[in-house]
Amino acid sequence: MSGEGTIRERIVKLLMETQRPLSASEIASMLGLPAGSEREVYEHLRHIAKTVRRMSGGKLALYMVPPQCKKCGYVFKLDKPRKPSKCPRCNSQWIDPPRFYIAEV
Structure with missing residues (x-):
């Protein structure tokens, strides 16, 4: 999709x-x-969250599935989009990364 x-x-x-x-x-x-450009994507997503809402007049927003x-089902509560390194409850590194989508408010 390099467009x-x-x-x-x-x-x-x-x-x-x-x-x-x-x-x-x-x-x-x-x-x-x-490969390895995930950190760059997270930085872009921070800016996209602001831009999408402003450009759509408040009708659209970027949402994050935390x-x-x-292993234990702990759900992270994050302000900024990033992938945690390990679980604070069980210390597992088997973490499902945050997922993003754009939808109507």
Whole structure:
């Protein structure tokens, strides 16, 4: 999906066209970004959250399905989009990453 527009524009378009929430690694691979660019995608998502709401007049928003421990089920409560390194409850590193989608408010 290496197309026209900036990376942020391409991420917004991808999130609006998909039927399910996507993780940062899925977004990076679908856009053809180099491996290990998840951190860059998280940074773009922070800005996209503000831009989408402003550009749509408050009708659309970027939503985050929070990360969850696959071992004990702990759901992380994060302000910023990122993948936690380990679970504070059971210390497992088996974490389901946050997933993102754009929908109407």
